[in-house]
Structures are given as structure tokens and as C-alpha cells.
Amino acid sequence: MRSTFMGLEASKRGLFTQQSALYTTGHNIANANTQGYSRQRVNMQPTLGYPGTGLNAPKTAGFIGTGVEAHSVQRIRDGFIDRQYRQETNKLGYWESRSQAITQMEDILSEPSEFGLNESLNQFWKSLQDLSTNPENAGARKVVIQRGTAVAESFNYIHTQLSDIQANIKNELRVSTKDINSMLEQIASLNGQIAAIEPNGYMPNDLYDARDNLLDELSEYFPLEISYDKSGGGALDIAEGIVNVSIQTKTGAIAVVAGKDFSEMTTSLTSTETYEDYGQITFSSVGNATGGNYAYSDMPINKGKILSLIDSYGRGPAGAEVGYYPSMLENLNDMAKAFADEFNSVHQSGFSLPDELTGNSSTGLNFFEDGSGGTAITAANIIVANNLLTNPSLVAASNANAEEGNGQNALDLSNTKFTQLTVGTTTNTTVQTFYQSIIGQLGVDGEQANRLTYNSETIKMAVANNKASVSAVSLDEEMTNMITFQQAYNASARMITVVDETLDKIINGMGRVGI
Numbered sequence: 001m002r003s004t005f006m007g008l009e010a011s012k013r014g015l016f017t018q019q020s021a022l023y024t025t026g027h028n029i030a031n032a033n034t035q036g037y038s039r040q041r042v043n044m045q046p047t048l049g050y051p052g053t054g055l056n057a058p059k060t061a062g063f064i065g066t067g068v069e070a071h072s073v074q075r076i077r078d079g080f081i082d083r084q085y086r087q088e089t090n091k092l093g094y095w096e097s098r099s100q101a102i103t104q105m106e107d108i109l110s111e112p113s114e115f116g117l118n119e120s121l122n123q124f125w126k127s128l129q130d131l132s133t134n135p136e137n138a139g140a141r142k143v144v145i146q147r148g149t150a151v152a153e154s155f156n157y158i159h160t161q162l163s164d165i166q167a168n169i170k171n172e173l174r175v176s177t178k179d180i181n182s183m184l185e186q187i188a189s190l191n192g193q194i195a196a197i198e199p200n201g202y203m204p205n206d207l208y209d210a211r212d213n214l215l216d217e218l219s220e221y222f223p224l225e226i227s228y229d230k231s232g233g234g235a236l237d238i239a240e241g242i243v244n245v246s247i248q249t250k251t252g253a254i255a256v257v258a259g260k261d262f263s264e265m266t267t268s269l270t271s272t273e274t275y276e277d278y279g280q281i282t283f284s285s286v287g288n289a290t291g292g293n294y295a296y297s298d299m300p301i302n303k304g305k306i307l308s309l310i311d312s313y314g315r316g317p318a319g320a321e322v323g324y325y326p327s328m329l330e331n332l333n334d335m336a337k338a339f340a341d342e343f344n345s346v347h348q349s350g351f352s353l354p355d356e357l358t359g360n361s362s363t364g365l366n367f368f369e370d371g372s373g374g375t376a377i378t379a380a381n382i383i384v385a386n387n388l389l390t391n392p393s394l395v396a397a398s399n400a401n402a403e404e405g406n407g408q409n410a411l412d413l414s415n416t417k418f419t420q421l422t423v424g425t426t427t428n429t430t431v432q433t434f435y436q437s438i439i440g441q442l443g444v445d446g447e448q449a450n451r452l453t454y455n456s457e458t459i460k461m462a463v464a465n466n467k468a469s470v471s472a473v474s475l476d477e478e479m480t481n482m483i484t485f486q487q488a489y490n491a492s493a494r495m496i497t498v499v500d501e502t503l504d505k506i507i508n509g510m511g512r513v514g515i
């Protein structure tokens with residue numbers, strides 16, 4: 001026989017369940033603007049009908065419903081979109097970092113412009129042509145010295161600025177290492193908290209969100225592989241479990257988070273070394289997080305910010321560095337050396353103004369020299385020779401001794417602009433043609449990086465919109481849900497009133513015949 005108060009119990013369950021749904025709706029609304037928050041819903045299910053099954057169960061025409069219960073509170077996510085979002089974040093991390101590095105390089109080189117190295121060289125050649133027509137003119141000689149100094153300072157400035165940016169990239173690598181280790185530790189810590197909650201039959205949705213946000217951030221640095229281990233005990237079937245994180249390589253995967261264990265990333269980067277072999281990036285093994293070496297040769301192409309930073313900063317042993325900034329610095333050094341060697345060679349063959357006492361001209365003089373006192377001229381140390389700075393009459397404008405009005409060597413110096421040289425490994429090129437070629441390549445690389453950054457950003461935005469359409473809070477939808485759950489709550493309350501009136505008839509109205 002069914003209970004007299006069965007209706008009250010069913011309605012009470014309705015009140016509690018609709019109240020839970022209302023509270024969850026309020027939680028969604030409160031977090032409508034919270035970054036990375038996923039909307040939640042209460043999964044309702046009817047409670048077991050009456051009567052139960054069994055040989056001794058009372059016979060009725062059928063099951064009578066006993067109400068509803070909140071089975072679980074679940075966040076709304078799409079695992080496929082999450083994976084796609086992290087893949088696009090990974091690509092964008094690479095191209096965004098590369099685009100930024102190239103843009104900074106372009107800003108330093110300032111080409112084409114009125115203030116770049118190319119224009120300094122043009123002004124220098126022009127001053128030599130002017131000197132060839134007035135070789136005895138002191139003003140024209142000072143202009144040649146000033147223009148030559150401008151060329152040397154342009155080399156020095158570009159080298160210094162590029163080296164500074166390279167140092168900043170190195171520092172960014174070191175800071176990124178700390179951030180990555182912090183994220184790995186937080187993910188492992190959240191795993192521990194989730195592992196403590198799920199076996200009790202609860203869904204720690206906000207902890208899931210926090211963990212997924214960290215995975216999204218981590219995917220900017222590395223291509224990730226993510227798997228889950230179900231919690232034991234009374235964990236619900238829809239509980240997500242413990243996340244395991246591995247870094248993809250060409251030859252396998254490196255486990256960096258396994259349950260509560262996480263590997264710590266270390267590099268051999270120090271504040272003093274110039275370059276390091278990035279095969280020495282290591283994820284130390286801790287417990288089930290086996291870690292391993294993350295060799296540059298194993299890194300998937302064009303994936304992850306770490307790879308991009310290494311590509312920009314450079315890698316490899318000293319003297320054999322490979323990378324975007326090392327290559328540009330090497331090109332500038334080769335260019336400065338080829339330019340200075342050729343110019344000095346022609347200058348050494350010329351003669352200065354005759355000495356007032358002896359009447360003879362000086363010859364065999366260098367125009368450019370190593371400012372550090374050595375003999376290896378680079379973009380960093382090239383300067384105009386000190387003796388010419390203090391005495392411009394030593395500029396070898398003449399190709400004959402004691403011929404004051406002979407400006408042939410100044411013209412020869414000016415024509416070095418067209419001399420075919422070997423710059424680094426490039427043969428049969430002029431200094432300016434070589435410089436224009438590396439600037440052109442820089443422009444091509446910059447255009448490619450910007451284009452692929454834009455493409456990656458566009459795709460990521462499209463995926464983010466898909467993600468938001470599934471997981472983000474819609475206030476319109478939540479307001480509709482709020483009214484729905486409110487009316488269901490009101491109806492359950494009214495049902496209690498109806499049952500109360502029914503019971504009143506039984507308790508107070510029955511058995512009163514004749515009273």
C-alpha cells in the first residue's frame with residue numbers, strides 16, 4: 001500500500017531539485033563574464049517508481065512516479081572543440097612569436113628609410129665623389145670622415161640593438177620556463193584535488209575549468225597530448241578523471257604530468273653563455289611523470305612558442321650558431337668586414353695631402369679599423385681610424401705622391417660601391433646588393449610570418465567562437481531557464497498545498513458522520 005504522504009515526498013523532491021537548478025542558473029549568471037568559465041546544468045532524473053520490483057511487491061496497475069532528483073551538475077564542454085582550440089593555439093604561439101621577433105628586427109634595420117644603413121652608404125659614396133672633384137678641400141674631407149663615421153655607427157647601432165633583442169628573447173625563454181613549470185605544478189595540484197572529490201560522487205566543475213584553462217595556456221608553448229584516467233570509488237560515469245599531459249615530439253611523447261606528479265623543465269640557459277645546445281632541455285622524471293630530453297631535432301615543425309623562441313634566439317655551440325638573429329648578426333659582420341677590407345685596400349693604395357714640412361704624402365693607411373684594438377673588423381667594432389678623425393688631410397684622395405689636386409683615389413674609393421666581392425659565403429656581390437638581399441629576405445620572412453599569424457589567429461577565433469557557442473553563458477538562455485525552474489518550483493509548492501488539502505479532508509473530515 002502506498003504511503004499517505006507519498007505526494008508530499010514527491011513534491012518535496014521537486015522543490016529541492018528545481019531549487020538546485022535555480023542555484024546553478026544563478027552560478028552561471030554570476031560567472032557570465034568569467035574568463036574560461038563553462039556553463040553548468042543540473043542533470044535531472046526521475047526517482048524510482050512505486051512499487052519496487054520483487055515477489056512480495058504489491059500489485060498495482062503500474063509504476064507511480066515518486067518525483068525527481070538532481071543526478072549531477074555537469075559543465076557543458078565539447079572535447080573535440082577543446083582539442084582543436086589547443087592545436088590552433090599551438091600554431092598561433094609559434095607564428096605570433098616569430099612575427100614579433102621579425103618585426104623587432106625590421107624596426108631596427110629601418111629599411112627602406114632615410115635613416116638606415118643603406119642611406120648611410122649612399123651618402124658616404126656621394127661624399128667621396130664630391131671629394132674627388134675637390135681633393136684639397138678641407139671641408140669635403142671632413143664630410144667624408146663624418147659620412148664614414150655615420151656608416152660605422154650604423155653598423156654598430158644595428159649590431160647592438162639586434163644583440164639586445166636577442167638577449168631579451170633569451171630572457172623570455174628563461175621566464176617561459178618558469179611559467180611552464182608553474183603551470184605543470186598547478187595542473188598536478190588540481191589533479192590531486194579532483195581525485196579527492198570525484199570518488200565521493202561529485203563533479204568539481206570549477207576545478208575542471210581551472211585545469212582546462214591551464215592546458216589552454218600550456219598548449220601555446222608545446223604541442224600537447226592529453227589523456228584521462230577515471231577516478232575510482234563512487235565517481236560518476238561522466239566525471240572527467242585525472243588528466244595526463246605529454247609533449248609531442250617527432251619520435252614519441254614526453255610525459256610531463258601524470259596524476260599528482262609533474263616533471264620540472266630545465267634548460268642550461270645561464271646569464272653568461274652566448275648560445276646553448278637546446279638538446280639539453282630536460283623534463284626531470286618525478287614519479288609517474290617520466291619526463292625526458294626535449295631535443296630540438298625532435299620538435300615538430302612550426303609548433304609552439306618555445307620552438308619559435310629558439311629559432312629566433314639561436315642554438316648550437318659557439319661558432320656554429322643557427323637561428324634567425326645569429327644569422328642576421330653573422331651577415332652584418334661579414335658585410336662590415338668585406339666592406340672595410342675592400343675600402344681599406346683601395347685607401348691604402350692612395351696618398352694623403354702632402355705634409356707641410358716634408359712635402360711627401362702618407363700612404364698605406366687604413367680608413368676603417370677594429371675599435372676593440374684587434375684586427376678582425378665586425379659590425380660591432382668597426383670605426384673610422386683615429387688618426388683620420390683627428391687629421392682629415394690623411395684621407396687618401398690621390399693616387400700619386402704629393403699631388404694635392406689629384407682626386408683619382410677618392411673616385412676609386414667611391415667606385416668600391418660597384419666592386420664585386422665575396423661576403424660570407426656569397427660571391428660576386430656588392431656590399432649594398434648583399435645588404436639589399438638580406439633586407440629583401442627579411443621582408444619575405446616577415447610577410448610570411450604576418451600572413452600565417454593572421455591565418456592562425458583567424459582560425460583560432462573561429463574555433464573560439466564555436467567553443468563559446470557550446471560552453472559560454474548566454475544570459476538570454478539563463479533567464480529563460482530561470483523562469484522555467486521558478487515556475488516548476490512554484491508548481492511543486494502548489495502541489496504540496498493540494499496534497500495538504502487532501503490530507504485535511506482525510507484527517508479532519510472523515511469519521512465525523514453525525515457530529
